[in-house]
Amino acid sequence: MAEPLLDIRDLKTWFKTDDGMVRAVDGVSLHIDRGETLGVVGESGCGKTVTARSVLKLIDMPPGRFEAGQILWQGRDLIPLDETEMNKIRAREIAIIFQEPMTSLNPVYTVGDQIAEVIELHQKLSRKQAMVGAADMLKLVNIPNPQRRVHDYPHQFSGGMRQRVMIAMALSCQPKLLIADEPTTALDVTIQAQILELMQEMKERFGMAIMLITHAMGVVAETTQRVVVMYAGKVVEEASVEALFGDPRHPYTQGLIRSIPRVDRSAGRQARLESIPGSVPSLLDPPPGCRFASRCRYVMPACTQAIPPLKEVAPGHKVACIL
Amino acid sequence: MSRQYIIRKILIMIPSLLGISLVLFTILAMAPGDPFEELATNPAVPPEVRAALRAKFGLDDPVWTRYLHWLVAMIQGDWGFSFVSRMDVDKLILQRLPVTLIVIGSSQIIAMLVALPVGVLAATRPYSLFDQVANTLAFVGFSLPTFFTGLLFILVFSIQLDWLPFVYRANIDATGWQFYWEHIKQSIMPVMVLGLFQGASLVRFVRSSVLDVIKLDYVTTARSKGIGERKVITKHVVRNALIPVVTLVALQLPIVFGGAIVTEQIFRVPGIGSLLISSMLSNDTPVVMAVTFVIACLVVFFNLLADIIYGWLDPRISYR
Numbered sequence: 001m002a003e004p005l006l007d008i009r010d011l012k013t014w015f016k017t018d019d020g021m022v023r024a025v026d027g028v029s030l031h032i033d034r035g036e037t038l039g040v041v042g043e044s045g046c047g048k049t050v051t052a053r054s055v056l057k058l059i060d061m062p063p064g065r066f067e068a069g070q071i072l073w074q075g076r077d078l079i080p081l082d083e084t085e086m087n088k089i090r091a092r093e094i095a096i097i098f099q100e101p102m103t104s105l106n107p108v109y110t111v112g113d114q115i116a117e118v119i120e121l122h123q124k125l126s127r128k129q130a131m132v133g134a135a136d137m138l139k140l141v142n143i144p145n146p147q148r149r150v151h152d153y154p155h156q157f158s159g160g161m162r163q164r165v166m167i168a169m170a171l172s173c174q175p176k177l178l179i180a181d182e183p184t185t186a187l188d189v190t191i192q193a194q195i196l197e198l199m200q201e202m203k204e205r206f207g208m209a210i211m212l213i214t215h216a217m218g219v220v221a222e223t224t225q226r227v228v229v230m231y232a233g234k235v236v237e238e239a240s241v242e243a244l245f246g247d248p249r250h251p252y253t254q255g256l257i258r259s260i261p262r263v264d265r266s267a268g269r270q271a272r273l274e275s276i277p278g279s280v281p282s283l284l285d286p287p288p289g290c291r292f293a294s295r296c297r298y299v300m301p302a303c304t305q306a307i308p309p310l311k312e313v314a315p316g317h318k319v320a321c322i323l
Numbered sequence: 324m325s326r327q328y329i330i331r332k333i334l335i336m337i338p339s340l341l342g343i344s345l346v347l348f349t350i351l352a353m354a355p356g357d358p359f360e361e362l363a364t365n366p367a368v369p370p371e372v373r374a375a376l377r378a379k380f381g382l383d384d385p386v387w388t389r390y391l392h393w394l395v396a397m398i399q400g401d402w403g404f405s406f407v408s409r410m411d412v413d414k415l416i417l418q419r420l421p422v423t424l425i426v427i428g429s430s431q432i433i434a435m436l437v438a439l440p441v442g443v444l445a446a447t448r449p450y451s452l453f454d455q456v457a458n459t460l461a462f463v464g465f466s467l468p469t470f471f472t473g474l475l476f477i478l479v480f481s482i483q484l485d486w487l488p489f490v491y492r493a494n495i496d497a498t499g500w501q502f503y504w505e506h507i508k509q510s511i512m513p514v515m516v517l518g519l520f521q522g523a524s525l526v527r528f529v530r531s532s533v534l535d536v537i538k539l540d541y542v543t544t545a546r547s548k549g550i551g552e553r554k555v556i557t558k559h560v561v562r563n564a565l566i567p568v569v570t571l572v573a574l575q576l577p578i579v580f581g582g583a584i585v586t587e588q589i590f591r592v593p594g595i596g597s598l599l600i601s602s603m604l605s606n607d608t609p610v611v612m613a614v615t616f617v618i619a620c621l622v623v624f625f626n627l628l629a630d631i632i633y634g635w636l637d638p639r640i641s642y643r
Contacts (some may be wrong), residue, residue, distance in 0.1 A: 058546055083552060090549030103540040108637055118548045118600050153638045166544075 003075055003210050004031040006055065006094075006177060009224070011069035013047075013054045015304035016062060023283045024050040026233035027069070029310070031176065037041055037203065038212040039224035039241070041217065041256065045280055047233040048213045049099075054180045055211075058095055077246050092122045095170035099182040101162035111138070112150025115169045137168035141198060160191035163199065178203075179211045189212060195201065196223055217260045221245060226316075229253050232280055232291040235310060239317040249319040251296045252276070286298045325488040334628045336623055343619045348393060351384045353611055393612070403609030407602065412613045416595065420617065422491075423594035426513050427583050431572070433518030434525055442529025443564075444536060447556060457526060464523025469582050473516045473589040480512060487512055508512075513590045517582055521575070528571055539563075558616040566636050573629030574623050 008042060013025040025047040032038045040048050053059050057078065071078040073089065081089075098104045105115060108288055115137055116130035125133065136148035141164040154162060162184060170178055180199065184192035189226055201225060212224055220227055220241065227244045231238040231253065237250040249252045255276040278295035281287065289304035290296070296303065302322055310320040377383055384392075396403070402412040441461075443453040481489035488509050536542065537560055545559040546552070584596030591597070595614055602610035634640050 053543075056547055058543055087551055090547055092549065096547045098540060098544065100540055104544045106541040106545065106563070107639060108562050118549060121548070121550055155639050169544075169548075180466035 005034045007031040007072040009070045011054060012067035013059060014062060014067045015049050015064050020284050023233050023286060028235055030228045032209050032211055035207050035209055035210055039212045039220040039227040040230060041215060041220055041227060042230035043215055046230045048230055049181055052181050052213050056090055056094055091118050093175055094177045096169050096176040096179040097166045097183050101159050104166055105162055106196050107154055109155055110151050111165045115172055118169060119172050137172050141168045143202045160187055163195050174206050175208055177209045179186045181213045217256055228283055233283055236320045243317050249313060250321045251298055252292050328634050332627055336627060339623055344616055347615050348390045349386055351593060351608055353499045377601055402613050405607055405608045405610045410607050416617055417615055419593060419595045419598045422592060423583060426592060428516035430514045434521035437522040438525030438529050441525045443533050443561060461523045462524040464519055468517050469520050469586050473586055476512045476516055476608060491590050504526060513586050517586055521565045529568055530597035532567050533560060535566045536560050564635055569629050569632050573626050576625050580618050
């Protein structure tokens with residue numbers, strides 16, 4: 001098998017706070033192959049975003065710190081690289097878009113200026129050529145009147161349009177990997193579908209890989225090939241999208257899938273949507289053993305003894321559960 | 324930035340200046356004492372002459388007619404006549420204004436030159452040694468009033484070290500470079516006292532403003548572009564952080580003028596502040612009125628300037 005594009009091995013990103021060490025990402029391993037879409041799911045605070053930002057080293061240090069692990073980008077570890085080296089990878093090879101399109105663009109510069117800034121730097125073009133490139137990118141992400149809109153400021157765009165601008169900016173240097181950190185969470189449903197469709201279209205056009213971080217299982221089912229489920233800073237299950245929805249092994253994944261609202265089952269008496277009881281444990285000195293134990297319906301004494309390792313139960317399907 | 328924005332801002336100046344002048348005029352008219360008090364106690368001046376003089380200058384008219392007279396004359400360029408100095412008020416003010424503007428202007432420039440780099444550097448390395456030292460010095464700086472630091476400076480630099488003159492002289496009998504050098508030498512202390520005081524509070528303000536901006540999402544976006552930390556700070560952080568700073572500088576200007584009046588008294592700077600105080604003491608109402616109005620005009624003008632800078636820094640403002 002070919003070397004994966006991105007291979008995260010046992011990554012631990014911890015944050016030092018006044019109360020102690022918060023283990024936001026505590027031994028995460030995952031990989032992304034060229035051209036594939038990997039979904040990373042989990043509820044708020046499970047470490048999805050920290051994992052994503054760790055890849056581009058966008059974590060404030062201090063208080064953040066890489067405690068252990070490797071982030072292999074095409075075989076080269078990114079963790080020991082300095083800022084100058086990282087800046088050659090950012091945007092040019094790995095680009096990122098964020099959850100909040102309303103605040104992700106600088107309000108005092110035109111969108112064209114902000115896109116052109118990336119093009120100018122990484123493709124070594126003049127400002128004028130970069131502005132032409134920026135207009136082309138806006139056209140590519142289906143923004144009407146791109147020639148005129150490049151001179152507009154972010155506040156003159158709607159939320160969905162701003163996310164298109166962010167995508168245009170991220171793709172302007174044709175990166176090999178796009179990290180999308182909950183790109184549709186802040187948008188309404190019809191716009192969500194448009195943005196996901198646009199990302200799909202761009203992926204086919206540029207042949208890049210996508211790391212799609214989300215907590216919406218529906219989005220995962222529609223757009224990804226492989227899924228990693230995270231819980232409290234750890235990976236609990238990894239499988240192809242078919243295997244995950246068809247045969248979820250980890251009780252947490254099962255809970256997540258059961259809590260997807262379904263129109264066909266909501267009629268009648270069983271109208272109540274299922275949820276997972278309890279809440280995520282504190283990542284400050286977490287208890288030994290499985291972190292899901294306190295909320296798990298199948299919990300047994302062995303669960304609180306040691307952390308169950310991620311083991312392969314079927315080809316490409318890994319679960320961290322002793323069941 | 325649209326032209327309408329600037330025109331709108333300029334038009335707003337007119338009613339505010341009219342309002343300010345009306346309030347000033349009314350308060351001064353109600354204040355006890357008038358320039359003819361001296362004549363009243365002088366036995367050589369017969370009461371009829373005094374009454375005739377009062378009538379001639381319109382001092383017994385109701386306040387609103389006197390205000391209208393003043394306003395019409397003011398617009399025509401007649402700023403009144405100083406009873407004490409025996410000269411036209413506009414000439415008197417023009418003699419004094421440049422000194423004040425130079426002192427205040429250079430102290431503001433010094434304050435900015437100190438506060439911007441120090442505040443930004445402190446904010447990018449929060450709780451570092453540099454930040455701690457800058458914060459402590461800033462705290463000391465704005466805790467000490469200007470009349471105290473002024474006297475301290477005189478004590479150290481004029482009396483102990485004998486480097487700088489402590490009385491400001493308007494009539495320096497030198498020419499060429501020597502003339503300018505003497506002027507710079509005697510301006511150093513007043514400019515420094517005012518500038519460091521302003522700069523100290525600005526440092527803390529710039530620091531907190533930069534800290535607010537630096538954790539916003541678009542700064543992370545900028546970092547993810549790989550443009551380098553220096554450009555992230557200078558292009559994406561500082562411009563946004565300056566918006567509240569401009570507001571603060573504009574709002575503080577009346578305080579700066581107040582501080583300048585005190586500083587001018589300490590260093591005997593023959594500026595508009597010392598003119599105001601001496602004319603108040605001698606009941607020279609036309610001069611008091613004109614000086615306070617000129618200060619008000621300057622404050623309004625600098626606020627206009629702040630509005631324009633504000634609109635340039637933040638396009639969202641001028642688009643409304």
